[in-house]
Every structure is written in C-alpha cells, then in structure tokens.
Amino acid sequence: MEELSEDVREEERGQRKFLKYTFFKVAREWRHLRADVKQKGREEFLEVVDRHSRSVGMRFYSLVGVRGDADFMIWTITDRLEEIQSFVSDLLATWLGKYLEIPYSYLAMSKGSKYLGGHRHEGQEGATAERSFGSSRYLFVYPFVKKREWYRLPFRERQRIMAQHFAIGHKYPRIKINTGYSFGLDDQEFVLAFEGDSPAEFLDLVEELRSSEASMYTQLETPIFTCIAVQPAELLKQLG
Secondary structure: OOOHHHHHHHHHHHOOOOOEEEEEOOOOHHHHHHHHHHHHHHHHHHHHHHHOOOOEEEEEEEEEOOOOOOOOOEEEEEEHHHHHHHHHHHHOOHHHHEEEEEEEEEEEEEEOOOOOOOOOOOOOOOOOOOOOOOOOEEEEEEEEEEOOOHHHHOHHHHHHHHHHHHHHHHOOOOOEEEEEEEOOOOOOOOOEEEOOOOOOHHHHHHHHHOEEEEEEEEOOOOOEEEEEEOOHHHHHOOOO
C-alpha cells in the first residue's frame, strides 16, 4: 500500500509553501539610544515590512515579558525561500537591525499529512498553508522530532496511532494546527504552530496529548514559545 498516490504528491508539490519562524532579541543598548535615533530605526523597519509584505505573507508576534531569550517573532509564508532571505536581510540592514539578534530560527514547508487518508477536519492537522493567517490572539510554536522507532512501524500502525492523536485534537476545535515539515531543510523534523484565543485551552490540549500513544514516540518538542499577535508599529513601541 502506497502512503500517498503519485497524483496527490504532484498536487501537493504545486501547493507547498515555505514557512519560516524567525525569533528576534533586541540588545539592551537599543533602549539607551536617543529617542530620535530610535524613531528613525522604527521608521526604517516599518518601510521594509511594507515593501516586502507585497510578496511575502507575514504576521508579527510579541514575546516581550513572556520569554527572556526572545522579544518578538515574525511568521512568514512564501513560495520562494529567497524572498524570506531578502526580507530578513533588509530588516537587519536597518538601524534597528543593528541591535537585533536571532536566537531561534525554524524553517519548514507546508505538506498534507499522509495519515489523514480521505479525512479532513477544517482547522486541524494543518494540511495546507495559505498566504492569509488566522485572526487568533495567540500562536504556540515549537520544533518537533520523533524517535526513529516511529518510522520503523508499519504505515497502517502509524495511521491507527495518529487517528487517536487527531481525535484528541478534535475535542479542541478552537485550536487551529499548522504543521510544517522540515525533513532535510532544518535540524527538526516538524515545526508545529497552534493558533488559538485561550492559552488555558491549549494547555489542556497538550496535557491530554501527553497520554496518547503517539507521545511515546516523541523525542523533542522544546523550546515552546507562547506568542501574542501584534501589529508591527505596536510591537516596536514595546521594544522600548
């Protein structure tokens, strides 16, 4: 039994997009600059965002006060990897960019789950990534790696285990799952990004998933980032 038909593979190749989660940390020296210098840096930053938003799907998230090792994250979606590279390069060339570090960076691509079969549940399993983002207040992001034992299981056994995993997710329909695939592209195998309006609901989902059979095959699922959606101009004010 083939895991995916050739027709499905070809269809998905045409739909796949690059997903990039870039986390930034602002150097403390930025906060000691004169107000007019910081304002110039903010204006340059917003100009770059406006210019590249015509070709790159992007959404901004603040981590100020949430984590100590990252201040904000930009989630980008595009057809060409070079567009992401150009965007980040131009951001780093601004005055603000001189004070930015990138402590975490995750690259993936969109791809349909082989375990779904003919089943689809809107907002779950993240089968396709689009240019438009959801309107949820929070995004929970983490890299994910499975144990090698998982891939040695027969496909039908993996499909059975994942059916239970999906069933738990369906109990939390207000949490949207975006699954990015990183095999050969980055250090992790997947990047998982969950959209929702309630951190408590996501906490309950993850706690319940710990008891699933699939969790026995998890090797890595940290660090985990709780990100708060924000407009770019408001984000720059939060940076000081």
